[in-house]
Amino acid sequence: MGQILAVSGTEIYIWNRKKGSLLRRIQGYNQPLHSMCYADPEILVGCSDGTIRVFDIYSGRCARIFRQHSDRVTCIVVDMVACILMSGSADGTVKLCDLLTGEKICCLFTSAPPTEVLCLNHVLQQNTLIGGTSRGQVHAWDISKQKILWSVRIGPNSVHSLHSQFYDTALVVAGTINGVISILDTQSGVILRTFVIAHGRKQMTMDKKNSGESKGHLVVTGHSAMDIGSSVEDSTSNVPLPILCLKTGMTKIVTTHPDGMVRVSQFKLQ
Numbered sequence: 001m002g003q004i005l006a007v008s009g010t011e012i013y014i015w016n017r018k019k020g021s022l023l024r025r026i027q028g029y030n031q032p033l034h035s036m037c038y039a040d041p042e043i044l045v046g047c048s049d050g051t052i053r054v055f056d057i058y059s060g061r062c063a064r065i066f067r068q069h070s071d072r073v074t075c076i077v078v079d080m081v082a083c084i085l086m087s088g089s090a091d092g093t094v095k096l097c098d099l100l101t102g103e104k105i106c107c108l109f110t111s112a113p114p115t116e117v118l119c120l121n122h123v124l125q126q127n128t129l130i131g132g133t134s135r136g137q138v139h140a141w142d143i144s145k146q147k148i149l150w151s152v153r154i155g156p157n158s159v160h161s162l163h164s165q166f167y168d169t170a171l172v173v174a175g176t177i178n179g180v181i182s183i184l185d186t187q188s189g190v191i192l193r194t195f196v197i198a199h200g201r202k203q204m205t206m207d208k209k210n211s212g213e214s215k216g217h218l219v220v221t222g223h224s225a226m227d228i229g230s231s232v233e234d235s236t237s238n239v240p241l242p243i244l245c246l247k248t249g250m251t252k253i254v255t256t257h258p259d260g261m262v263r264v265s266q267f268k269l270q
Contacts, residue, residue: 005057007033007045014057026060028053037076039099044085046073052087066102068095075120077129084143086129088117094131096143108141108148121162123169123186130172130186132159138174138182140189150189154182161246173248175255179240183267197255197265198240 003023004015010033012026028045031053035046042063044054050069053062069089077086083099092114096105109117109131116134123130128149130140136156140149157178164172164186171192174182183193241263246255253265 003057005036005038005043007036009033012036012043012045012055012057024057024060026055026057028055029062032072034072035075037078039078039080044076044078046076046087046089048072050089050091052076052085064102066097068097068102068104069093071114074116074118075131077120077122079122079124079143081124082143086120086122086143088120088131090114090116092116094120094129094141106146108143108146109139116158118158118160119162121164121172123164123172124166125169126186128186130162130164132162132174134158136176138162138172138184138189140186152184152189152191154184154191154194155180160243163246163248165248165250168250171248173246173253175243175246177242179243181243181246181253181255181265181267193267195265195267196240197243197257197263 002017004017006013010028010030012028014023016023031047031049033045033047037044041057042054043057044052046052050071050073052066052068052073054064055062068087069091071089071091073087073089075088078099085097085099088094092111093107094109094117095107097103117131118134119132121130127143128140129143132138136159137153138159139151142149154174155176157176159174159176161175162172169186172184172186179197181195182191184191241257244256246253251266253267255263
């Protein structure tokens with residue numbers, strides 16, 4: 001794919017990946033957009049009115065509208081193999097429906113009072129859906145059996161991002177708004193490792209060059225992970241950084257933050 005897609009405000013933006021130029025901008029019918037998922041050749045966006053709108057990225061036409069939730073749709077995941085659309089919402093629910101027809105399949109999660117579901121991660125090989133909430137909870141569901149597998153609270157702060165590797169699904173990584181990263185076992189929910197991303201962290205060398213490289217408006221820095229509970233000489237320089245999004249590799253985790261930085265942290269389970 002030679003395109004980069006993003007949503008901001010009420011619009012969908014599509015850029016040429018190589019040139020960095022804006023290809024097209026799609027108007028989301030004046031609905032504030034809170035989430036998106038790309039399923040070539042369509043993009044699904046979660047709206048503030050609880051609907052999920054499906055747009056063709058080439059024509060800009062809205063092909064389908066799914067009415068799944070009563071509040072803003074905060075996260076969307078698609079299983080292209082099973083043709084299932086999975087979505088989480090500020091109304092405190094996680095719902096599954098048919099990707100083509102919008103027919104409801106089930107409601108995996110509901111909370112009272114509503115606990116906002118902020119992120120979802122689909123572990124395809126295990127047919128498991130993992131979700132993070134505004135109350136620091138992480139839940140895992142068996143999609144086929146439509147039942148919960150485990151539930152754990154990793155802290156008091158909201159879980160903003162979840163990710164597991166496609167080829168190694170043993171672990172799932174969760175990032176919170178207060179800069180804490182937790183590595184969990186996908187089968188049991190056991191927390192294997194917890195550390196924090198903070199200002200003032202000692203930087204590591206990347207490719208034998210300076211670990212901070214500016215590429216246009218994107219700045220990448222390297223950090224070594226600090227375990228929670230570790231002693232810090234200068235606590236004022238180690239202010240936790242809110243995590244907006246993360247992706248994990250075998251030994252490194254990439255995180256994005258409100259200060260416009262992209263950070264790479266190295267970790268070890270042992």
